[in-house]
Amino acid sequence: MKTRVIHWFKFASPQNFYGLAGRMWPWFAALAGVLALVGLWISFFVAPTDAQQGEGYRIIFVHVPASQMSMFIYLVMAGWAGFGLAFNTRLSGMMASALAPTGALFAFLSLVTGALWGKPMWGAWWVWDARLTSELILLFLYLGFLALQASIDDPRRADKACAVLALVGVVNVPIIYFSVKWWNTLHQGASVSLTRAPSMATTMLWGMLIMVVAFWMYAIAVALVRVRNIILERERHTEWVKHALE
Amino acid sequence: MHWNSVSEFFAMGGYALYVWGSFGVTAAVVVGEIVLLRSQRKAILRNLRNELLSEGASS
Amino acid sequence: MRAAGWPSVFMAVVRREVAVGMKQKSEVLTPLFFFVIVASLFPLGVGPESALLLRMAPGVLWVGALLAAMLSLQRLFATDYADGSLEQFALSPAPLTLLVLAKVFAHFLLSGLPLVLIAPVLGLQFGLDARALGVLTLSLLLGTPTLSLIGGIGAALTLGVRGAGVLLSLLILPLYIPVLIFGAGAVEADAAGMGAGGHLSLLAALLMLSAFFAPLATTTALRISLE
Numbered sequence: 001m002k003t004r005v006i007h008w009f010k011f012a013s014p015q016n017f018y019g020l021a022g023r024m025w026p027w028f029a030a031l032a033g034v035l036a037l038v039g040l041w042i043s044f045f046v047a048p049t050d051a052q053q054g055e056g057y058r059i060i061f062v063h064v065p066a067s068q069m070s071m072f073i074y075l076v077m078a079g080w081a082g083f084g085l086a087f088n089t090r091l092s093g094m095m096a097s098a099l100a101p102t103g104a105l106f107a108f109l110s111l112v113t114g115a116l117w118g119k120p121m122w123g124a125w126w127v128w129d130a131r132l133t134s135e136l137i138l139l140f141l142y143l144g145f146l147a148l149q150a151s152i153d154d155p156r157r158a159d160k161a162c163a164v165l166a167l168v169g170v171v172n173v174p175i176i177y178f179s180v181k182w183w184n185t186l187h188q189g190a191s192v193s194l195t196r197a198p199s200m201a202t203t204m205l206w207g208m209l210i211m212v213v214a215f216w217m218y219a220i221a222v223a224l225v226r227v228r229n230i231i232l233e234r235e236r237h238t239e240w241v242k243h244a245l246e
Numbered sequence: 247m248h249w250n251s252v253s254e255f256f257a258m259g260g261y262a263l264y265v266w267g268s269f270g271v272t273a274a275v276v277v278g279e280i281v282l283l284r285s286q287r288k289a290i291l292r293n294l295r296n297e298l299l300s301e302g303a304s305s
Numbered sequence: 306m307r308a309a310g311w312p313s314v315f316m317a318v319v320r321r322e323v324a325v326g327m328k329q330k331s332e333v334l335t336p337l338f339f340f341v342i343v344a345s346l347f348p349l350g351v352g353p354e355s356a357l358l359l360r361m362a363p364g365v366l367w368v369g370a371l372l373a374a375m376l377s378l379q380r381l382f383a384t385d386y387a388d389g390s391l392e393q394f395a396l397s398p399a400p401l402t403l404l405v406l407a408k409v410f411a412h413f414l415l416s417g418l419p420l421v422l423i424a425p426v427l428g429l430q431f432g433l434d435a436r437a438l439g440v441l442t443l444s445l446l447l448g449t450p451t452l453s454l455i456g457g458i459g460a461a462l463t464l465g466v467r468g469a470g471v472l473l474s475l476l477i478l479p480l481y482i483p484v485l486i487f488g489a490g491a492v493e494a495d496a497a498g499m500g501a502g503g504h505l506s507l508l509a510a511l512l513m514l515s516a517f518f519a520p521l522a523t524t525t526a527l528r529i530s531l532e
Contacts, residue, residue, distance in 0.1 A: 161462045
């Protein structure tokens with residue numbers, strides 16, 4: 001007797017996932033939009049002025065989501081990479097490749113907003129504190145992934161090589177963070193830390209949380225759209241793609 | 247709501263450059279990424295259609 | 306090939322690598338000269354003020370050693386890949402990881418060890434005293450094998466890829482950062498009176514971690530490149 005079971009594994013095929021992703025991404029985009037609107041409203045109209053940092057602290061409502069997501073995306077990327085290596089699935093590598101550019105952009109955003117936050121608060125466009133320096137190194141890891149991908153012509157080999165790189169990177173991220181923290185505390189004179197956010201009112205925390213989820217939904221939407229492009233590109237010689245175009 | 251006027255809102259207590267700069271860069275990145283994805287998709291579809299046409303013509 | 310034969314396979318590969326290195330001396334000596342030149346560039350760039358140079362010395366020498374070690378990484382698998390012997394070894398009953406370990410060890414002997422030996426001389430140019438030179442040498446001795454181990458991963462990933470040299474640097478340098486931090490930090494900590502023990506232990510820990518995991522990653526990367 002056959003019971004109705006959702007055969008999730010059918011979505012491991014690029015063809016099926018293409019359709020699923022096409023149906024899913026608008027929902028995530030809409031969610032991202034709504035959450036962003038709510039988050040921005042809280043950022044500017046609900047969260048109070050900070051006693052020490054005035055209005056300047058509001059940058060955290062984009063800086064913190066960007067850095068959190070840049071790290072989270074790297075983890076997810078490495079997860080897909082590991083899955084792809086272990087089970088030799090094509091789609092996993094494509095998902096990792098779809099996530100990488102967004103993660104890199106978020107890391108970049110984190111650095112730029114960090115600089116814009118640091119300049120008025122601590123007088124310098126850049127401080128070598130542990131978090132910013134680790135974020136910079138994370139950006140390097142992303143750039144390495146993207147560069148390796150671009151250099152290898154065969155997409156399957158590129159995916160697998162990048163998978164190894166992502167896994168090596170993810171193992172190193174805690175080591176790098178620990179060593180940078182160590183480096184920072186040993187060398188620090190005055191303790192300046194960009195991570196010393198103002199003591200948070202509840203509204204500030206809510207604003208940040210909502211913005212983080214907004215960034216997260218955005219990242220998922222963008223990754224789904226990008227993976228559809230990747231699938232089209234890679235599978236272009238298959239029948240279903242030819243039919244999809246007509 | 248604690249902004250007494252629109253100009254106060256834009257001034258951001260003197261931090262206008264930094265706050266609006268940050269949100270501006272964020273918006274630019276988001277818009278840029280979306281635009282890039284759309285043009286990427288258009289390019290792929292265009293190339294695929296051309297490939298199919300030339301295949302159809304030669305077959 | 307029985308497992309009992311593995312050490313002899315290991316030694317055979319190491320011996321061959323060292324012999325090749327000795328014959329093509331320029332490939333071994335060029336990174337070394339690079340190290341010397343780079344170390345001299347910094348005083349030329351920042352001025353000869355001795356206090357500044359003394360402070361800079363551990364970092365400069367470590368960065369120089371790091372870059373020099375990286376220069377010879379491309380050759381690690383490239384020649385064997387080109388003439389097909391890499392594929393032969395992959396098909397042979399001996400585990401590919403054994404070859405990786407042997408080549409990485411040979412790389413350390415040919416590129417890391419010379420750096421370790423010449424660094425004290427360069428350290429004198431920066432005004433490091435005997436004790437600091439000792440810590441520097443020890444830190445490099447512990448660190449350069451790690452650099453070779455991690456470098457092997459990059460070399461395997463970029464095998465036969467266009468622009469492999471620069472790409473390899475981009476991939477490897479972020480991974481080198483912890484070694485750099487603890488290596489240079491050891492000398493500074495000792496100079497500050499805090500003792501280098503903590504840093505050196507961390508370097509040793511990194512060495513053991515990478516000795517464990519890097520060959521696995523390198524072997525996987527090699528198999529991917531050989532497909």
